[in-house]
Amino acid sequence: MLQIPNYPLLFQMADEKAIFCLEHCKGQKIFSFRIPSSCTHCGTGLNDCILRIPPFRLPSPFRDAQKCPCSIVLKPTKGDFLTDYKNSDNLHIGVTNSAGVVYEYDMNGLSFHKTSNWKRCLAIKDFNKDKDFGSWSQYWDFTLDVVSGHQEQWARTRYDEDRHNCYSFVLAFLKALQVPELSSFARDRRMFCEKYILPKTASAAKYITLYRKLMSEPHLVLTNKN
Ligand SMILES: [Zn+2]
Structure with missing residues (x-):
């Protein structure tokens, strides 16, 4: 690890x-x-x-990423929500596959082997609520493999803290999913944050306080x- x-x-x-x-x-x-x-x-x-x-x-608003298949997951870039997180702190974002393995992009490139660091995260996981989970999760995994397969795009050398970061990877994945209700929000980091992330962090903040x-x-x- x-x-x-x-x-x-x-x-x-x-x-x-x-x-x-x-x-x-x-x-x-x-x-x-x-x-x-x-x-x-x-x-x-x-x-x-x-x-x-x-x-x-x-x-509790917190989840173990491994138990949240096909989700977008969030945690503080450094430390832990309950003990360290402050409102202005950066959040790190990743995607879980159907087995709960976290795919994440950071300064070390794309990785799939740090799921144990995501035991207390926030999960956005209602993307599939109207769909059959079996076929949806296959499609989700397939798309995740296609997007993460573009290894040059997610090389550690291309990482940029502001312009090409963990959000870039997650948004590229969500765009590739081509789900109508998601795509407009997946085009823009700010819109995605307002629609999906802020409601999660706001309710977590109350619990943390x-x-x-x-x-x-x-x-x-x-x-x-x-
Ligand atoms: Zn009383």
């Missing part, structure tokens, strides 16, 4: 703790890594009382505005 020299520890990524949410007092949602024994708002013991919202696990606050406080109470 390749490791980025400056970030060796990040590959022993800390497990993500589950965030639980529940509501006892009206409009007072309690978030915590552990379900509290009493309502943190009114103090009532929670073992034997009626909850407005019983405890549930807040869905909550997660980091809970690392220093046992629980948070968020009051509903309505």
Whole structure:
């Protein structure tokens, strides 16, 4: 496995703790890594009382790329979403094939053997929701092989951080897929970001903020505005 020299520890990524949410007092949602024994708002013991919202696990936005076949995947260029990511940080983008192997283009050229670095990523994976997965995934893999087969185009010597980078590879692939609803967005990095990436990163940012606050406080109470 390749490791980025400056970030060796990040590959022993800390497990993500589950965030639980529940509501006892009206409009007072309690978030915590552990379900509290009493309502943190009114103090009532929670073992034997009626909850407005019983405890549930807040869905994490993060996925293991290997379990996301035929997807576009995103992660911070350096470090990890939960521990290191800041809003302005660069994101690295790749494509998974039908077996969940990540194809990615960076300063070392095109590679297919660093999937283990993508255990906590964001995945855009609803491109095939109306199609039969079997034939769609064959077509996806075929197109991915054609695009990544243009080895000169994805040589390390041609990599340019601003003009010929990980996005160039992903957009070239999406263009080659020739899916009508995608092609207009695949033509332009900014449009693609607005349509597919920003909604993902915005919801992940909320989760990351909550997660980091809970690392220093046992629980948070968020009051509903309505
Ligand atoms: Zn209460």
